[in-house]
Amino acid sequence: MxxxxxxxxxxxxxxxxLPAETIPLSQANGRSLAAPVSANRDQPPFSASAMDGYAVSEADAVPGATLDVIGEAAAGHSFDGHVTQGQAVRIFTGAPVPAGASRVIIQEDVQRIGDTISISENLDHGFHIRPAGGDFRRGQHIESPRVLRPSDIALLAAMNIAEVPVMRxxxxxxxxxxxxxxxxxxxxxxxxxxxxxxxxxxxxxxxxxxxxxxxxxxxxxxxxxxxxxxxxxxxxxxxxxxxxxxxxxxxxxxxxxxxxxxxxxxxxxxxxxxxxxxxxxxxxxxxxxxxxxxxxxxxxxxxxxxxxxxxxLGLGQSTAPRLSAPLAAPIPPNGPREHYMRARLENGTLTVFENQDSSLLSILSQANALAIRPPNDPAQNAGSHLQYLPI
Amino acid sequence: MxxxxxxxxxxxxxxxxLPAETIPLSQANGRSLAAPVSANRDQPPFSASAMDGYAVSEADAVPGATLDVIGEAAAGHSFDGHVTQGQAVRIFTGAPVPAGASRVIIQEDVQRIGDTISISENLDHGFHIRPAGGDFRRGQHIESPRVLRPSDIALLAAMNIAEVPVMRxxxxxxxxxxxxxxxxxxxxxxxxxxxxxxxxxxxxxxxxxxxxxxxxxxxxxxxxxxxxxxxxxxxxxxxxxxxxxxxxxxxxxxxxxxxxxxxxxxxxxxxxxxxxxxxxxxxxxxxxxxxxxxxxxxxxxxxxxxxxxxxxLGLGQSTAPRLSAPLAAPIPPNGPREHYMRARLENGTLTVFENQDSSLLSILSQANALAIRPPNDPAQNAGSHLQYLPI
Structure with missing residues (x-):
């Protein structure tokens, strides 16, 4: 044996x-990434506003300052001009920060009348700018092997990866x-x-x-x-x-x-x-x-x-990780063979089913764990920890 | 707020x-069972041998007894006759136990010469018979709602459920x-x-x-x-x-x-x-x-x-269960809003990422948990337990 x-x-x-194949991104969730994938661009591709407010030069960011609003920058629509002293650009979350601006004053800290804003006394200290490449830079990798999850799919999309190499x-x-x-x-x-x-x-x-x-x-x-x-x-x-x-x-x-x-x-x-x-x-x-x-x-x-x-799938030669939990009730000693006992993990404790006959699908269907007994494991008390595999 | x-x-x-729909069993894994399903039959449908061996009447199960082998019962092929005293039927795992037999002697406990067996001195005490209906009986339910898992699919098959009512x-x-x-x-x-x-x-x-x-x-x-x-x-x-x-x-x-x-x-x-x-x-x-x-x-x-x-999907109005794990490193106090912090659970401990900027997909992709901070939660030391959601 x-x-x-x-x-x-x-x-x-x-x-x-198995060999790799290339599939559309929208089908890649749950698949095993076959090769490292690198970003096709920086994210954000430009310094971007993190809030709705006004883009100004740092020197103008003082309580009580009055500035002229010379334009607007929204996501997808940058402001083409340059912000100089005494000027501000209305800006929305995700918009490129205009040239000359180095700080975003959030709209809650500003009073606007017509095309003029005045900065309030309780101005915060934040810059509210996401620097270009702050999330990732062109060439940055998603490493393989890994099973792709929804957040990886979002990241791959942001990297402009439309097709993904996965294991067949x-x-x-x-x-x-x-x-x-x-x-x-x-x-x-x-x-x-x-x-x-x-x-x-x-x-x-x-x-x-x-x-x-x-x-x-x-x-x-x-x-x-x-x-x-x-x-x-x-x-x-x-x-x-x-x-x-x-x-x-x-x-x-x-x-x-x-x-x-x-x-x-x-x-x-x-x-x-x-x-x-x-x-x-x-x-x-x-x-x-x-x-x-x-x-x-x-x-x-x-x-x-x-x-x-x-x-x-290229995910290595290893078994599923074994977890550990305390027993809800005592169990008898094990025989000479490793025993994978049908068990139920509930509220953090393991209950091993009494009837372990290997024909009982009704018991298996109630089980959510296989409690693992090493060969000749002695009897165990309630509360002692047992290794298990979630199933 | x-x-x-x-x-x-x-x-x-x-x-x-949503309404229910009926789908083939082979597509039902992972779906939400829409109504209780009841078994169309008993399992096993007959008393069945749990081992390869010889079916005998209990009175003959004595060390040293010599019995005539009068036939064979295999899975799918019952023995049509009756086992009387002094007789045995060769039987295999899963075969119906013949009329008159009440015990299976495992083949390791028997010596066979031609059509005669003799029972050895170290005969075990087991009956090695799975009683009819021992796994489930006709009419026994799989309760809904539940998300069907592979072991449920096996159980539904055994119950002879070829089509399954699931939530659309x-x-x-x-x-x-x-x-x-x-x-x-x-x-x-x-x-x-x-x-x-x-x-x-x-x-x-x-x-x-x-x-x-x-x-x-x-x-x-x-x-x-x-x-x-x-x-x-x-x-x-x-x-x-x-x-x-x-x-x-x-x-x-x-x-x-x-x-x-x-x-x-x-x-x-x-x-x-x-x-x-x-x-x-x-x-x-x-x-x-x-x-x-x-x-x-x-x-x-x-x-x-x-x-x-x-x-x-009919699975109730509840949130995913929150788990708990100790922190790998200290974290600063939380502000007035509940905070779902990107974190990584590894070897049973939670590491909360330092940069929690909500634009960073690269961090989200590394996270496998959202650590949950209640409003105004004070600073926490390494080792203190935090609730989290696996993601």
């Missing part, structure tokens, strides 16, 4: 980084296997259940920034499996669920090997989970075989598939 | 809840206004800058589950604004950015009033921010007018637009 972290190292060695989305094909499975909406036979893992994993993969599609359910025959594999020809990653041990045969592994897969089995010291199959198909695609048990498949999705997708 | 929470109450009173996505039209603005990719004039707020808000709104589209930039004329408003005819929410005070005129407000808007201005005791315009247009759409300052627009998006979208 190997540790979760050793298994991840094996998986990372199979994960190809990993194309993932998801294959559920088993004679017992039917699709949601079908009428199952008495021995049958509804395929659920594939739908849960598809949702998870899309949240991670992958393109994920479901292949038709494969039956427990080599022909059916081979047909399904053939439909995944353009996938970067093939995920199979279940079927690694059907009857006494390992049909999925056999078919994958017929397709040229170099196969590894990892017997991983974890719960819930089973030996994980992984390898590379002859067409270059990575393959991960997940256990068929509903909760095991979803937990292995969080623990193994999520870091693989991030690696494919 | 009113508080942020009073302003939100006004906004909630304007936010219509709010349709949001975003209108940037100002003669100074050009679109990313254009060549700005010397007085111009690139529209950035609209792109950042579009990304934010999509993350919140809205359909968000950008209207053409409106120029600072009534005609241009009226044209842009007319393009937003089917929107549930119209968001304008900037233009509330152009020169000495409030063009956006004037045009909205011409279109029948009942308008409210909220002068809110917060930073960064400005008076927020809100109201309802004659066509029933809600309108929110955001300030044009880049960071103010994005912060007002987090503080005001996010709760409004959640309310439209």
């Amino acid at each position: 190997i540790s979760v972290s050793d298994a991840l190292d094996h998986l990372f060695s199979l994960a190809n980084s 989305k990993p194309r993932v094909a998801i294959l559920s296997t088993g004679d017992e499975l039917v699709m949601p909406g079908e009428v199952p036979g008495p021995d049958q259940i509804i395929a659920s893992n594939s739908f849960g994993l598809q949702a998870m993969l899309r949240d991670l920034g992958a393109e994920a599609r479901l292949l038709p359910i494969a039956r427990d025959t080599k022909d059916s499996l081979a047909m399904a594999f053939s439909l995944a020809d353009d996938a970067d990653l093939m995920i199979t669920i279940g079927g690694a041990s059907v009857g006494d045969h390992d049909l999925v592994g056999d078919v994958a090997q017929d397709l040229g897969m170099e196969r590894s089995f990892y017997k991983i010291a974890m719960r819930p989970g089973k030996p994980l199959m992984a390898g590379r198909l002859a067409n270059g695609a990575m393959m991960i075989g997940l256990p068929g048990n509903p909760v095991s498949a979803m937990v292995c999705g969080h623990i193994f598939v999520q870091p693989v997708i991030r690696a494919m | 009113i508080s942020v929470s009073d302003a939100l109450d006004h906004l909630f009173s304007l936010a219509n809840s 996505k709010p349709r949001v039209a975003i209108l940037s206004t100002g003669d100074e603005l050009v679109m990313p990719g254009e060549v700005p004039g010397p007085d111009q800058i690139i529209a950035s707020n609209s792109f950042g808000l579009q990304a934010m709104l999509r993350d919140l589950g809205a359909e968000a589209r950008l209207l053409p930039i409106a120029r600072d004329t009534k005609d241009s604004l009226a044209m842009a408003f007319s393009l937003a005819d089917d929107a549930d929410l119209m968001i304008t950015i900037g233009g509330a005070s152009v020169g000495d005129h409030d063009l956006v407000g004037d045009v909205a009033q011409d279109l029948g808007m009942e308008r409210s201005f909220y002068k809110i005791a917060m930073r960064p921010g400005k008076p927020l315009m809100a109201g309802r247009l004659a066509n029933g759409a809600m309108m929110i007018g955001l300030p044009g300052n880049p960071v103010s627009a994005m912060v007002c998006g987090h503080i005001f637009v996010q709760p409004v979208i959640r309310a439209m």
Whole structure:
């Protein structure tokens, strides 16, 4: 048996980084930036007023001074002339500060009569000018890799980046296997259940920034499996669920090997989970075989598939950061395998569900965290801190 | 001036809840469940084996017992006969437990020779059977409202829910206004800058589950604004950015009033921010007018637009939960207005950026939290706890 972290190292060695592609800015949120992007301009491109008021030369900014208003500057409409002593230009937020002006007197500090202003006694000390390039300068970088967020999108726009280099989305094909499975909406036979893992994993993969599609359910025959594999020809990653041990045969592994897969089995010291199959198909695609048990498949999705997708997106070879929270109630000792226990984080404390049977989707759906127990972790009291992964 | 929470109450009173729609399960992740959904079946639908092994009657589960293997049960293929004393059925995980059997002996506890098994001395105590309905029973509910996550999608699939009632996505039209603005990719004039707020808000709104589209930039004329408003005819929410005070005129407000808007201005005791315009247009759409300052627009998006979208999605009238973390470094006292300071949470501690100028998108892009200072909050030392919103 190997540790979760050793298994991840094996998986990372199979994960190809994907090529970059260029997409319009309005589609770039949530995507992984593929290369540093540099600003096409300074922001602001000129000294700009930070307030509505009057632009004056510093020497005129004295309480009681009376100035002639010689023009107006608004956002998008600069004042073309020059401000000299005794003069002021009416100015609005975002407007270029006119030549000769070095300070903006806010309108609250001014009394205007006709085209004359007088500066009030309680003049503030602010200059109210945003210097050119104060936000960023031409050539300044947004570093990669990073997952672009809304504030990055706003910054890229301000930098005049209309098209953004991002990593292509990993194309993932998801294959559920088993004679017992039917699709949601079908009428199952008495021995049958509804395929659920594939739908849960598809949702998870899309949240991670992958393109994920479901292949038709494969039956427990080599022909059916081979047909399904053939439909995944353009996938970067093939995920199979279940079927690694059907009857006494390992049909999925056999078919994958017929397709040229170099196969590894990892017997991983974890719960819930089973030996994980992984390898590379002859067409270059990575393959991960997940256990068929509903909760095991979803937990292995969080623990193994999520870091693989991030690696494919160029985001490094690391696991999701583990957080820590105190327990709401005591829990019994752990066995010899690392245990990812379904738990609920509420008001800062972790409640570990009592029933950890790996078939219970109803419990998984209530969970928002996987509490992580190291091998042979002793019993823990309420209040002791446990590591967890938000899910 | 009113508080942020009073302003939100006004906004909630304007936010219509949207109608429900029914969509395929594979598109339901991230959507707001519109009505409780109940399971169409029991899961498992039959008592199922939790392990690979042999199904026997409890009386035969004794170390040293020798049993005849009379058949096989696999997932999707039940054993049709009855297990009587002295008999066993080879069984695999997920298979229906045959009539007459009440316990599964795991294969590790058995020695098999031909069609005979003998039970080893270190027989475990487990029954290894998942009872019918142990995960959920027909009629059991997934409660609404809730935002569906991948584990909910898996659970809905298992319940045989192929189509899901969700709230329709709010349709949001975003209108940037100002003669100074050009679109990313254009060549700005010397007085111009690139529209950035609209792109950042579009990304934010999509993350919140809205359909968000950008209207053409409106120029600072009534005609241009009226044209842009007319393009937003089917929107549930119209968001304008900037233009509330152009020169000495409030063009956006004037045009909205011409279109029948009942308008409210909220002068809110917060930073960064400005008076927020809100109201309802004659066509029933809600309108929110955001300030044009880049960071103010994005912060007002987090503080005001996010709760409004959640309310439209039927998720209640509440703000995002505030978290708390210790400060990495001391900060000066706050002024009389609630201050949402750009900050970075790293390794559990909050660092508040020194430069809080509301024009700096480069700072906002580095921030992952808004540290919240109450009005007149005194100076805080390193280590003291501050509330924050993750962004």
